[in-house]
Each structure stands twice: as structure tokens, then as C-alpha cells.
Amino acid sequence: MNKYCILALSTLLATGKALFCKALGTGQYSKKETSILNFKALLVAFFCSLLFVADEINKLLEISVFSIVLSVFFGISVALTQIMQSKAMGNGPASLVSLVYSCGFLVPIFYGLLFWNEGVSLYQWFGILLLVIALCLIVLKREKGTNLLAWLPFAALAMLGSGANAIFQKTHQYSSFADELELFLVYSLFFSSLFSGAVSLIIRKRTEKEPKLSQKQRIIKKLIVPLCLGICVGLLNFINLNLSGKLPSIILFPVYNVGSMLLSSFISSLIYKEKLTKRQSLGFCIGIVAILIVGIF
Numbered sequence: 208m209n210k211y212c213i214l215a216l217s218t219l220l221a222t223g224k225a226l227f228c229k230a231l232g233t234g235q236y237s238k239k240e241t242s243i244l245n246f247k248a249l250l251v252a253f254f255c256s257l258l259f260v261a262d263e264i265n266k267l268l269e270i271s272v273f274s275i276v277l278s279v280f281f282g283i284s285v286a287l288t289q290i291m292q293s294k295a296m297g298n299g300p301a302s303l304v305s306l307v308y309s310c311g312f313l314v315p316i317f318y319g320l321l322f323w324n325e326g327v328s329l330y331q332w333f334g335i336l337l338l339v340i341a342l343c344l345i346v347l348k349r350e351k352g353t354n355l356l357a358w359l360p361f362a363a364l365a366m367l368g369s370g371a372n373a374i375f376q377k378t379h380q381y382s383s384f385a386d387e388l389e390l391f392l393v394y395s396l397f398f399s400s401l402f403s404g405a406v407s408l409i410i411r412k413r414t415e416k417e418p419k420l421s422q423k424q425r426i427i428k429k430l431i432v433p434l435c436l437g438i439c440v441g442l443l444n445f446i447n448l449n450l451s452g453k454l455p456s457i458i459l460f461p462v463y464n465v466g467s468m469l470l471s472s473f474i475s476s477l478i479y480k481e482k483l484t485k486r487q488s489l490g491f492c493i494g495i496v497a498i499l500i501v502g503i504f
Contacts (some may be wrong), residue, residue, distance in 0.1 A: 210453050213446060214462055220443045221467035225296065225305055226474060227436035228289065232297020242407035244433045245290055249400035251437025252444075256393045259445045263390065271384045274391045281375040281391075282398030288368030289440070290403070291361045299358025300483060301475030303345055305468040306494045307362040310338060312464075312502070314370020315377060323381070334500030341497055344490030392444050460502030465495055 231244055257264070295304045313335065319325030346355060379391055450459065472491075475481055483491065 210450065213450055214454060214459065217443065217446045217450060218463050218466045218470070220439045220446065221463065222470040222474070224436065224439040224443060225292075225301060225308075225467065225471040226478075227432055227439060228293040229296035229301055229475060229479070230432050231436060232293035232295070239407070239410050241293065242290070242403065242410050244429070245286070245293065246400060246403040246407045247433035248437035248440065249286060249289070249396065249403050251434055252441035253393070253396040253400045255438055255441025256396045256445065260389050260393055267390060267393065270387055270390045270394065273382060274379065274384050274387045275394055277375060277379055278391050278394035279398050281372065281379075282395040282400075283402045284368055284371045284375060285395060286399040286403045286406075288365050288372060289399075290406075291365035291368060295358045295361035295365055298354075299362065300472075300481045300487075301479070302468070302472035302481070302483060302491055303487060304358060304362045304365075305471050306345070306491055306498075307342070307359070308365050308369060309464055309468055309494075309498055310342075311366040311369030312373065312498075313338070314367060315373040316501070318370075318374050319377075328504055330504035331501045334497045334504070337493055337497035337500065341490040341494035344493065345487050388448065389445070392448065396441065396444070461499055464498060464502060468495070 227248075231241060231248070260267070292304075292308060295308070316325075316327060316331070320327055346359065376388075379385065379388060384391075447463075450463075
């Protein structure tokens, strides 16, 4: 498949992941239900990942201890990130949650600066400054009727989780076991589903009246949403791995990061009738410019 077609598919999958996370985090789901559905989604993602290593399935038992141990931490981080993203998406505007979530790329940048002796260009510092301004416009002096506490803490935790995921993956690639990356991702999704399954068992079911749903609504709620989310998560991990190093950042970064952000914002505004204040819209636009500057330069 053409690399630009793969990029388009990756962008659509990232958009789908964001929207299905929003569907999963809406108020119609209890904490118990959300945790169970997250477990189903990550289990689907794990089975999807097995398809990508079908020709190397026999090597799963030959993987290094280093990759397995790191995959445990990576898997838990992936699960927690998805739970936080779902919670944030369910309670806040998709555009603003996506913007905050996308800021996760700053975490490996600063980590690399401190621990891997990686440089940060003057343009990137300027982009980071713009990003801070954008977030201030979104967060400070909130308008009446908005509730930042309902989504911002969860979006911030999802952002940190996204950044931590990048660090774990980069740590693996800096090791002498870099050639095990695909198998590492399979184990990560396995431990991710295992962790989310354990969380769903721990959370107690509240005795609350569930809304009456038709058979079609019940199928969508309990089967279609986690299935589609899991496919998006599973495919996205391996497609992005395939894209790595094949496209210049000036094409890859804007199309994938900003493209998925704009698409999810647009579709979510149509489905959920979300509206931003003028200040939030300005902050969102400045944030997009800032992310482009940091990513490209």
C-alpha cells in the first residue's frame, strides 16, 4: 500500500479512536461498565496485534526479558491513558481534549533533553511558548456554564500517559533489543488488556437504575463501540510503526496529529453539538499552529 494511503488510514484511525473514546466516556456508562468496555477494546486490540506478527508467532516465547518487563509498564500506561482519554472525552469538548492530549509529545521532548542529551531548537521553544499561551486562553477565565474540572484533569493525565508511552517505546528502540519492537507491542497490548480486566473486576457495581435501551442501542453500546475502539487501537500501533521513518516530518506530523485533531473536533461537533467560546476557539487555533511549529522544526 502507498505510504500516503497508509498515512491517511492512520489519521482516520486516530480520529476513530478519539471519537470511540468519547462514546465510551459519556454519562450513559457507569464506571463499572466503562472499565469492562475498555477491557473488551484492549482485548480486541491485542488480537489485532497478533495478526501483524502471524509469521513470527513462534518467536513470542523467545523474546527477551527486557522487552517483557518494559512491556508490562508500557501496557499499564496504555490502559490508564485510554481510560483517562475516555473520561476526558466524555466530559469535555473533543477539540479541547484532543489539543491537550496532543501535547503529550512534549513529555518525550523534555525527557530527551534531560536524559538523552537531545537538543531542542529555538523554533521548538517558540512553539512551546505558543502552546502555553493557547492552553492559558482555554483554561483561564472560564466562561459561565463551563466546568473545566469535569474534563481537564483527565485530559492532563491522558496527555502525561501519552508522553510516557512515547518514552517507553523510545527506550525500547534505544536498547539492544530494538528488533523486537513488534513483539514488544503485542506483549504490551496483552498486559494492557490484562490490567484493564483486573481494574474492571476491582470496581464495584453500583445499584443504580440503568437507562432503558433498545436491542440495537444495546448492541452498539456493549459490542460495536469496544470492538471498533479496539480495532483502531490495535491497527494504529502497528500502522504508525510501519510509517516511522518513511515520511518526512513536514508531511507526517501535520497530517497525522493536526489532521486527526481537526477531524475528531469537526465530527464530534456535528454529533454532540459542541460549541466553543471565542477565547477557546482562539486558543485552539493557536495550539494547532504551536504543535505544527514544534513538530516540523
